[in-house]
Amino acid sequence: MRIDPDFVIWGALFSVCRTHKNIQMAGYASEKLLELEPKHHGGYVSFSNVYAGAGKWQDVERVRTKMKNKGVAKDPGWS
Incomplete structure (x- = not known):
């Protein structure tokens, strides 16, 4: 890529991996996130x-x- 991937780009990759059930790549994207x-x-x-x-x-x-x-907590009501 000509630009460094940011949070949005890694999030998009993670979402695609989740959709296609690619756990290994989802793990990599999650680490970057x-x-x-x-x-x-x-x-x-x-x-x-x-x-x-x-x-x-x-x-x-x-x-x-x-x-x-x-120390990270999920906000109630958010999914």
Whole structure:
């Protein structure tokens, strides 16, 4: 790319990966999202939802625990 990808571009890639159930690439995109916005709850919640959709409950717990340890909280009523 001629420009450095930002939060919006990584978010778009993550959404496509989630739609096509590409967990490996979704993980990579999620890592980049969290590097750019480490306190944004959306990256954690969305990635845990990808794992949940794939039935990987231990990974869901790992992501949620990481979110809690970093002091990131999901706002009530937001999805």
